[in-house]
Amino acid sequence: MSALNASVRAAFLAAPGFMPEHEGLALHAAAVEAATHGPLLEVGSWCGRSTLLLAAAAAAAGTHVITVDHHRGSEEHQPGEAYHDPSLVDADGHVDTLGTFRGVIASAGMEPHVIAVVAPSAVVGQYWRGPLGMVFIDGGHSETAAQTDYETWAHHIVIGGTLAIHDVFASPRDGGQAPFHVYERALASGSFTEAGRADSLRILRRTAD
Ligand code: MG
Numbered sequence: 001m002s003a004l005n006a007s008v009r010a011a012f013l014a015a016p017g018f019m020p021e022h023e024g025l026a027l028h029a030a031a032v033e034a035a036t037h038g039p040l041l042e043v044g045s046w047c048g049r050s051t052l053l054l055a056a057a058a059a060a061a062g063t064h065v066i067t068v069d070h071h072r073g074s075e076e077h078q079p080g081e082a083y084h085d086p087s088l089v090d091a092d093g094h095v096d097t098l099g100t101f102r103g104v105i106a107s108a109g110m111e112p113h114v115i116a117v118v119a120p121s122a123v124v125g126q127y128w129r130g131p132l133g134m135v136f137i138d139g140g141h142s143e144t145a146a147q148t149d150y151e152t153w154a155h156h157i158v159i160g161g162t163l164a165i166h167d168v169f170a171s172p173r174d175g176g177q178a179p180f181h182v183y184e185r186a187l188a189s190g191s192f193t194e195a196g197r198a199d200s201l202r203i204l205r206r207t208a209d
Helices: 006-014 021-034 049-061 098-107 121-125 143-156 178-188
Strands: 040-043 065-068 114-117 132-137 157-165 192-198 201-206
Touching: 006 021, 006 049, 006 098, 021 049, 021 132, 021 157, 021 192, 021 201, 040 049, 040 143, 049 065, 049 098, 049 132, 098 114, 121 143, 132 143, 143 157, 143 178, 157 178, 178 192, 178 201
Parallel strands: 040 065, 040 132, 065 114, 132 157
Antiparallel strands: 157 201, 192 201
16 A cells, blocks of 8 residues: 655645545545556546546556546536636636646656546547556536446446546535436446445446456
8 A cells, every 4th residue: 555645645735626635545545556457547637636646556556547638627617607717718718727737747746657638538438448447537527428438438447446436426415416326327337346435436346347
């Protein structure tokens, strides 16, 4: 069990994003184990906050994290929406998180361990063939986006590998339901068994085809 390096932890805490520290540490611990099964894939890089945690785990196992994002923000990040950040807008007025993402990854010395793919998740998935030790779904939170991410990536997880899902709220009072529906779908598939949780983070292990 490799603990999170202090400088990576500091960069994680300083980075913009939505992953609380206790959930992040649980994600890192799951990723350390999962990286022994193969590369890690994250859907939804945003500014790289959780990518750093996956990168540190990948580095410890001699593998990489592939992180997929169009870097134009989800519905809730657009101008006028609840999670819009005016500091993350390009000269044309479009949300653009790629530059900030690169700075965050570089600040922690994690560039050698990160493969950033700039495109929508489903588009990248059309070309993906390789087995994965972990998939972390933290992209768009609409029902269509979250379900598409599951359909695109979950079947690439090796037996013994990990499916992690962020922002899982059983009650609509606490948050949007799409990640919760993906979590329920994964369990109902018979391929995944719950292996851990931290607040809205769910860790599932692939136990069957
Ligand atoms: Mg999230």
